[in-house]
Amino acid sequence: MSIRQPFKITDLADVFLRPSNATHRQYEALRAYFVDGLSSAEAAKRFGYTPGSFRVLCHELRQNPKRPFFRETSRGPSKAPKKGRIREMVIEHRKQNLSVYDICDLLEQSGHAISPAYVSRILKEEGFSKLPRRGDDERLHATRPEKADIADVNKLNLSERSFRTKFGGLFLFLPYLADMGLDRMLSQAGFPGSKMVPSGCAIRALLALKLFGSARHSHVMSYVFDEGPALFAGLNVLPKRSFLTEYSCRIDPSCYPTLMSRWFDAMNRRGLRRGDSFDVDFHTIPYHGDDALVEKHYVSKRSRRQKGILAFVAQDAGTRVFCYANGDIRKEDQKHEVLSFVDFWKQRTGKYPEEIIFDSQLTTHVNMSTLNKWGIQFITLRRRSDKMLRSIHGEPTSAWRQIELDNIARAYRRPRILDQTITLDGYDGKIRQIVVADLGHPEPTILLTNQMTRTPVKLIGRYAQRMIIENGIADGIDFFHMDALSSAVAMKINCDLQLTLMAGSLYRLLAQTIGHGYRRATSRKIFRDFIDASAYVMIGPRDVTIRFQKRAHNPLLVEAGFGKIDCRIPWLENRRLCLVFG
Numbered sequence: 001m002s003i004r005q006p007f008k009i010t011d012l013a014d015v016f017l018r019p020s021n022a023t024h025r026q027y028e029a030l031r032a033y034f035v036d037g038l039s040s041a042e043a044a045k046r047f048g049y050t051p052g053s054f055r056v057l058c059h060e061l062r063q064n065p066k067r068p069f070f071r072e073t074s075r076g077p078s079k080a081p082k083k084g085r086i087r088e089m090v091i092e093h094r095k096q097n098l099s100v101y102d103i104c105d106l107l108e109q110s111g112h113a114i115s116p117a118y119v120s121r122i123l124k125e126e127g128f129s130k131l132p133r134r135g136d137d138e139r140l141h142a143t144r145p146e147k148a149d150i151a152d153v154n155k156l157n158l159s160e161r162s163f164r165t166k167f168g169g170l171f172l173f174l175p176y177l178a179d180m181g182l183d184r185m186l187s188q189a190g191f192p193g194s195k196m197v198p199s200g201c202a203i204r205a206l207l208a209l210k211l212f213g214s215a216r217h218s219h220v221m222s223y224v225f226d227e228g229p230a231l232f233a234g235l236n237v238l239p240k241r242s243f244l245t246e247y248s249c250r251i252d253p254s255c256y257p258t259l260m261s262r263w264f265d266a267m268n269r270r271g272l273r274r275g276d277s278f279d280v281d282f283h284t285i286p287y288h289g290d291d292a293l294v295e296k297h298y299v300s301k302r303s304r305r306q307k308g309i310l311a312f313v314a315q316d317a318g319t320r321v322f323c324y325a326n327g328d329i330r331k332e333d334q335k336h337e338v339l340s341f342v343d344f345w346k347q348r349t350g351k352y353p354e355e356i357i358f359d360s361q362l363t364t365h366v367n368m369s370t371l372n373k374w375g376i377q378f379i380t381l382r383r384r385s386d387k388m389l390r391s392i393h394g395e396p397t398s399a400w401r402q403i404e405l406d407n408i409a410r411a412y413r414r415p416r417i418l419d420q421t422i423t424l425d426g427y428d429g430k431i432r433q434i435v436v437a438d439l440g441h442p443e444p445t446i447l448l449t450n451q452m453t454r455t456p457v458k459l460i461g462r463y464a465q466r467m468i469i470e471n472g473i474a475d476g477i478d479f480f481h482m483d484a485l486s487s488a489v490a491m492k493i494n495c496d497l498q499l500t501l502m503a504g505s506l507y508r509l510l511a512q513t514i515g516h517g518y519r520r521a522t523s524r525k526i527f528r529d530f531i532d533a534s535a536y537v538m539i540g541p542r543d544v545t546i547r548f549q550k551r552a553h554n555p556l557l558v559e560a561g562f563g564k565i566d567c568r569i570p571w572l573e574n575r576r577l578c579l580v581f582g
Contacts, residue, residue, distance in 0.1 A: 016028070019047070023069060025047055025048070026057060026069070027069045028047060029043050029044070029046070029047040029049060029054065029057070030043075030057065030058065030061055032046065032047070033054075033058065040054060040055065040058070086107065086112055086114065086122075087122055087126075089107060089110075089112070090103055090107070090119055090122045090123065091122075091123075091126055093106055093107075094123055094128055097131060097134070098140060099131055099134075099139075099140075100116045100119045100120055100123070101116055102139070102140040103119050104116050104119055105140070106140075107119075146225075148224040148225055148237050148238075148240075149236055149237050150196070150237075151196065151197055151201075151205075151230075151235045151236065151237050151238065151239040151240070151243065152196045152197070152235070152236055153195075153196060153197060153198060153201055153234060153235055153236075154195070154196065155236040156234060156235060156236050157236060158539055158572065158573055158575070159539070160539060160540055160541060161538075161539055162536065162537060162538040162539070163227050163228075163536075163537055164534065164535070164536055164537070165226055165227060165228025165229075165231075165534065165535055165537055166226060166228065166534045167208070167212060167223075167226060167228035167229045167232065167535075168228065168533045168534050168535025168537075168546060168548055168549075169212075169527075169530055169531030169532060169533045169535075170208055170211060170212060170228065170229060170232045170531070171228075171232065171535070171546045171577070171579065172510060172530065172531065172557070172562060172579070173211060173506050173510070174232065174567075174569060174577055175565050175567045175577065176270060176506060176509060176510075177204070178567050178568065178569050178570060178577075179270065179567065180263075180266035180267075180269070180270060181266075182200055182203070182204070183198070183199070183200035183570065183571065185259060185262045185263065185266065186199040186200055186203060186259065187199065188258070188262065189255045189256075189258040189259040189262065190252060190254070190255045190258070191203065191251060191255055191259070192247075192250045192251060192252075197235065197239060197243070197247075200234065200571060201233050201234045201235050201571070202233075202239070202243075202244075202247050203499075204232060204233040204234060204571075205229070205230075205233040205235065205238055205239050205244070206244060206247075206248075206495075206499055207499060207502060207503060208229040208232050208233055208238075209223075209229070210499045210500065210502075210503040211503050211506065211507075211531065212229070212527075212531065212532075213523075213524070213527050213531075213532075221240065221241060223238055224237055224238050224240065225237075226238075227537070228535070228537065231537065231544070231572070234571030234572060244491070245491065248491040248492045248495035248496075249492055251492070251494075251495055253328060253494055256494050256495075256497075256498050259498060260324070260325070260498065260501065261344070261347070261348060263501070263502060263505070264323060264348050265348065267321070267505050267509065270509060271509075271512070272319065272321060272505065272508065272509050272512060273318065273319050273512070274316065274319075274323075274349070275316040275317055275318030275319055276318075276353065276354035276355060277316075277317040277318065277353075277354060277355040277356075277357065277462075278314050278315065278316060278317060278323075278341075278345075278353050278355070278356050278357070279314070279315050279317050279356075279357050279358075279465075280312070280313070280314045280315075280338055280341060280356060280357070280358045280362065281312075281313060281358065281359060281362065282310055282311065282312055282313075282329075282334065282337075282362065283310075283311050283312075283313060284309070284310055284311075285309045285310075285311060285327075285493060309327055309493045310327075310329045310330075310331070310334060311325065311326065311327040311329070311493065311497055312324075312325065312326045312327075312329055312334070312337045312341070313325050313497075314341050317357070317465065319508055319512070319519075320508060320520070321504065321505050321508045322500065322501045322504045322505065323345075323501075323505075324341050324344055324345070324501075325497040325498070325500070325501050326340070326497070327493035327494045327496075327497045328493075328494060335362075335363050335364050335367060336363070336367065337363075338356065338358065338362060338363045338367060338371075339363075339367060339370065339371075342356075342371070342374070342376065352374050352375060352376050353376055354376070354377060355376070355377040355378065355379075356371065356376060356377075356378045357378070357379050357380070357462065357463060357465075358378070358380050359380065359381060360380060360381040360382060360383045361383070362380070364426060365424045365425060365426035365427040366426040366427070368380070368424075368427055368431075368448075368450075369426065369427045369428045369429075371450075372427075372428070372429070372450045373428070377449070377450060377451050378449065378450060379447060379448070379449045379451070379459060379462060379463050380447070380448050380449070381445070381446065381447060381448070381463075382433065382446040382447070382448045384443060384444075384446060388446070389443060389444075392418070392435055392444060395418060399418060400416045400417065400418060400437070401416065401417060401419075402414055402415070402416050402417075403415065403416075403417055403456055403457055403460075404457070405457060405460060405461060405464075406457055406461060412438060412439050412440045414438070415436050415437060415438040415439050415460075416436075416437045416438050417434055417435060417436050417437070417456050417460075418433075418434070418435035419432070419434055419456055420432070420433045420434075420435070421433070421452075424448075431448055431449070431450060432448070432449050432450065432451065432452055433446060433447070433448055434446070434447040434449070434456055434459060434460070435447075436460060447459060447460070447463060504523065507523045507526055507527075510526060510530070511526055513560050513561075514530070514556055514557065514560045515560065516556055518556075529553045530553055530556075530557065533548055533549065533551055534549055535547060535548045535549065536549075539575075540575075542575060542576060543575050543576040543577070543578050544569070544572060544575050544576070544577055544578070545578040545579075545580060546577070546578070546579050546580065547580040548579070548580065548581050548582070550581075550582050551581075554581040554582055557579075557581060558581055562579050562581075563579060563580070563581055565577060565578075565579055
């Protein structure tokens with residue numbers, strides 16, 4: 001039998017002199033300074049404080065001399081009476097078929113603020129199941145948002161009246177939509193509709209939200225009582241978000257190519273100019289669900305691969321109009337999408353595009369050879385490999401020549417280049433390779449092109465303008481809220497792309513009509529200067545008058561002829577549209 005050794009005095013002293021927690025250490029340090037008379041530096045050093053932090057500790061004690069260092073112990077029940085009472089109240093309220101949030105509100109009114117998670121845990125421990133969906137008459141009485149009417153074209157009120165709307169700028173687009181016959185185009189493309197909400201009204205409602213730059217329809221429920229967008233769409237009220245989501249799912253994917261072609265032709269008839277050079281690129285719209293069929297693609301803004309929907313867009317380099325888009329691309333088909341765009345353009349215009357600018361991974365050498373056979377000029381980047389870089393760095397200094405870039409407001413205006421003619425696997429014939437160094441990058445940039453006679457200055461300058469497509473895509477993502485699959489109004493990608501294409505071309509058409517430097521302006525600037533304008537709407541027996549408030553940019557609209565517009569709106573009983581400024 002072992003005999004337990006008693007503690008030594010020194011061991012017991014260590015209990016006090018060697019603190020085991022932060023509060024004990026603070027107490028001993030302050031006691032050594034204020035009682036034992038140690039200097040501030042000595043006390044701080046003994047107990048492991050810096051001189052500054054120990055001075056702060058002393059200051060806090062002087063401000064609160066009655067600071068508690070010791071916890072009072074008391075005997076009592078192991079279960080807190082308050083918690084037991086709260087549990088009883090939660091159970092009592094749940095027996096009245098109240099939800100978790102209703103229970104939280106009632107307990108807060110009685111002075112017991114607890115979280116919904118805590119209420120849910122209590123109910124789960126007590127064996128309560130989730131409540132079934134209840135009607136409004138079964139819910140706890142409370143002030144609720146006012147309900148708007150159901151969207152119905154048959155209830156459109158065109159009686160003589162007037163109202164104010166914050167969506168006045170939308171009516172600048174009405175003459176374009178009325179002139180191109182949108183309802184007829186949608187009918188020919190096979191878009192679905194109903195007696196209450198025809199296809200034209202549904203698309204105009206979605207287009208109104210897209211044109212107004214309302215952050216991805218997230219605030220559509222706040223706009224249902226504004227009569228402006230409803231009148232723009234030709235309805236009594238704007239449809240709710242459930243209808244907008246459901247409608248995008250009802251559209252057959254085969255309808256979009258037909259509508260895109262007819263919209264393209266209508267924009268041309270309205271005078272939207274066509275260019276000869278195009279920037280094409282892919283954009284990945286991130287997907288955050290668990291669908292196993294969604295493939296992973298590279299997301300440039302996050303520099304990683306993740307699940308997403310791959311969209312192909314083509315933009316006219318001159319007018320900055322999105323003239324083609326496709327969101328139905330699988331990974332195995334993406335390399336051929338540039339050829340699909342070429343076929344689309346030839347069908348609409350009768351000729352191939354003159355020039356296409358794209359990135360290094362957009363297509364293959366075989367497809368580049370096909371473009372060359374069709375007489376289409378192209379410029380693209382070439383991916384750098386270690387072997388290629390070693391070969392470039394091994395070139396003698398005499399092989400390089402220096403050029404000066406035109407109209408480039410940047411620090412690196414005099415790069416060095418290697419102008420070569422090479423062969424590529426899968427490409428028939430020779431292709432031109434231009435290696436550009438001293439552009440501010442650690443490694444040289446390598447351009448590939450089939451333009452054999454164009455000067456390097458022109459080729460490098462043209463590819464530098466390719467950044468416009470990336471800025472244009474960013475404009476579509478940011479302003480036209482295309483990149484938001486998790487928004488309040490979930491939409492099919494094809495529908496969202498089509499609406500973005502339509503809204504973008506309407507903005508470019510408006511910018512072309514206004515002129516004065518707005519042809520190259522971003523959609524956000526056009527929205528800020530012209531579209532984001534409240535107005536006074538007056539519905540008369542034969543016309544609809546939109547009187548805009550006084551704004552700095554109104555004279556540009558008057559000069560562009562918007563004050564003299566004389567058109568009739570078919571979905572508003574052919575009433576004449578009048579725009580008044582000032």
